[in-house]
Amino acid sequence: MPLKKIIKPLLLACLCAGSSLAVAQTKVIYNANGYTPLYKGEVQQFSTLVIKNGKVVKLGGDTLKNSFPDAKLIDAHGNTLLPGLIDAHGHIIGLGNNLSQLDLRGALSIDEVTNKLKVFANNKQDWIIGRGWNQELWQKKQFPTAADLDKVVSDRPIVLSRIDGHAIWVNSKALELAGITANTQSPEGGEIIKDEFGNPTGIFVDKAESLIKQFMPKPSKQTLSDSLDAAGNHLLSLGITSTHDAGIDKTTWELYKERGELGNLPLRIVAMLSGASPDLKTMLKAGRYQDANDFMSIRSVKVYADGALGSRGAALIEDYADRKNHHGLMLETQQKLEELFTLSFKSGFSANTHAIGDKANHVVLDAYKNVFKATGGILLRNRMEHAQIVTLDDIKRFKTLKIIPSMQPVHATSDMHMAEQRLSEKQLAGAYAWQTFLKQGSVIAAGSDYPIELANPFDGLYATITRMDHNQQPTQGWRASEVLSREDALRAFTLGGAYAAHQEFKVGSLEQGKWADFILIDKDYFKAPVDELYKINVLQTWIAGKLRYEKEAVTAQ
Template identity: 85%
Template sequence: MPLKKIIKPLILASLCASSSYTLAQTKVIYNANGYTPLYKGEVQQFSTLVIKNGKVVKLGSETLKDSYPDAKLIDAHGNTLLPGLIDAHGHVIGLGDNLSQLDVRGATSVDEVTNKLKVFADNKQGWIIGRGWNQELWADTRFPTAKDLDKVVSDQPVVLSRVDSHAIWVNSKALELAGITAQTKAPEGGEIIKDEFGNPTGIFVDKAESLITQHMPAPSKQDISDSLDAAGKHLLSLGITSTHDAGIDKATWEVYKERGDLGNLPLRIVAMLSGASPDLDTMLKAGRYHDKNDFMEIRSVKVYADGALGSRGAALIEEYADRPGHHGLMLETQEKLEALFTQSFKSGFSANTHAIGDKANKVVLDAYQNVFKKTGGILLRNRIEHAQIVTPEDIPRFKALKIIPSMQPVHATSDMHMAEQRLTEKQLSGAYAWQTFLKQGSVVAAGSDYPVELANPFDGLYSAITRMDHNKLPENGWRASEVLSREDALRAFTLGGAYSAHQEFKVGSLEKGKWADFILIDKDYFKVPVDEIYKTNVLQTWVAGIKRYEKTKTENTIDK
């Protein structure tokens, strides 16, 4: 059945709420403690925001409202008003799926995971899917095994993704259904963890995941649409008005375009086509996509160069400090990366490449440089996603090649203890180097990598400003020379994301002619004690001058 015929009544109601009358009506938000970074300038303070046709007309003092006697007046009650926050790297459908699947994030032992699985599996049929385990949080930090899961679920396949999505943990039933034996070989760019007898233990890293996941039932379009709505609702509640979706398949691409044409997307999405998709050529030939109200933009390809640090899949120049002889996994050769870049650029798409380890970052930079010389494409605002471990000599190459570092501040505070174990001081010398990138003139686009990390952008802002955990440790911050100021952190979560998507004249700040995407929060971001930033609550979220979320729930979540 076509997606257009199965859109939920709630979605249709939101369409009615976004009527031409609602958009055309002038609204004045007054009595606000407003701040906005400026595209060319410092942070501007204001108390009144004037909106018409969903866009910013003017900012000013309290008396500005007197110039609009026929406008709808909205009292901000002295709350702080900021531009809507932009998460430059997340996984929308993965987040939506995660909200309805088994969540074992934060579990401190195998037993805690299996206890949650036992409860979740009651009355569940078919494949049991979950996410969030992290062996680094356990007393025994070794990878778990299929036998651990078999103790509670043995008659149904179980697949649990590691918190970083770069490894899966499965039970024996899943191994059986996938036909995995001691003779099964991992594909290039993947690893099957095996025991001393050569038998698969139940852990599959990076590209080896596909040996299992290809046997899982594919979601329907309605499943994808439902996950989109669930994720959108959650993100809006956190103050995120625009998000970049880092790698979508063909089914999601189709849903996104249909929802974009219908005009009922919950928030703005900048989607990247998955470079690993077998349908990449088909999607590229269809050309770039954007809807008339800038809610959906598809003009880039997500390319995957290596794995993640937590599963020791990040590709390193020198060996892992805690696994001698192991250098991680390159998921693609430099030749293949160059072919993907060339294919993307010739179609008018930029390339946003996942690279975490210093070897992966070097190889990706080399690949970009070679393709720019042969094909062009240097002005497409190509990105390296994560750019976590970079050699000091490679950092300046980002600026020279006009590569945008798309970075997630929470990764530093989540990874810091593990990174100290995995890496030597030499390898850490260019790690999570936000301030170094800014000082050389690079634009940093900040995000969270949800659902790998929690999506709350105030966690990210806090991490960027302090490089400490929520217990304010380590004192003064981990590798504190790379901290950001409050202004630079906010800019990375607003204009940085906008610039990286070619949208700096549409969103990212509250300047005349831009979409009126903004949030009201319960703390003064610029004045509150730094350890209060991550405790910030979003009171309201507005997109294009329409209220999409309100914490109190006393009003309809859509402004009419």
């Protein structure tokens, strides 16, 4: 055999052996201002963290490091150390895509959107894709039209997703390519917004989006992989060590498993199969997936029950307060929901269902109840994704049916002004009701729903604790009886997400035998003034005892 062919595998073996030795070495993080919630107990403080083989060996005080004289010592310089944060609901590929697409978040007018479009259009893509517009920020709060986009670009199709992802705004070229005319009917579970003459305006809500999106070019697996890495690096910089991906298609499913086998995922991922995928049965038949080091877990299905509040697609029991005789959109019938739940449970997968409006939550709870009775599955830790507007009676049913409320605190502070317009006081009684859920014993899994909202978990923690915007408005917090304490908020962003993923004995807190996932931050989360919480910067992010992100050299405070 040629010498070159021998040297290459030998070199690789040496590198792997060196890597294993490095991982096996005991590491001691000392001089830390450490906090961790405990799975059964309150928050524990510590200054020293001992790690071996990527897992927690022990927590303790300053003298603990003396018990490990051969360990590698790492000085935390007095900075605050927390368990790695878990975002229980996001969209990884969507976030990665957003980092390279037209970003319209925060645009205060149609003119601001079109000005950004003019600059971005110079990139010469065949399709111009963007996201983030929100008509609720504009003076007239009305949906825009294709004509507004045509003024800037008329020779190429434009598809701009609303900030919540439940509506798209397109130009006339996109309408033409998709063959959309006044005669095109809205699909079940969707709406083509039309003008007074019956012509499509360029706005497509929920399932109507597919009328346009089916013509968009499909990304390659390499593009998806690049988006995964871009999103992963961004999340690590924010202190997120694990994230739940709420709905993946077959191509992404294949990519995730490939990257999981290679061991080169940027952070821990708990992925949900998309219940809307035509390949769902194929993916379920392959069974649950878990890699050896808990970086990739696939054991649930994301089901979609209704739309979103911003596009008036959330399904309500009573009329929208600002659109009479309109109740939103159910994306699936109760019968279809029960079929999806049955299919999921029989395959050993839990069902995590998007439900925002009170009608959607009620129908989904009924569907869960019926399927539990007929098939079982109540112990699979099924979830309600968002659970934003729920009747007080139905909140109690979450506990009875063991449904986990997977909630995104930033939605409350982003939606509060709009929610007051959209909903009556009766409908608001059980809206964004974190404290009510917590008091009855429900485990809250907190997240952000990025890229709909910013992925920064400290925005979410601030919203959970204050129910205020960044200007500390309203002064007492919006519907302030639903705030959580700093401890409960941290638990929702750590152990809550871990429990929802069946991983509470692996991640979510820094306890003996768990993976050493942790972050160092520049402010004391438990003692900093409340208005500084969302300004916290992550200095370092560690996963399994390995440094994955560093903002700058850690210096003394």
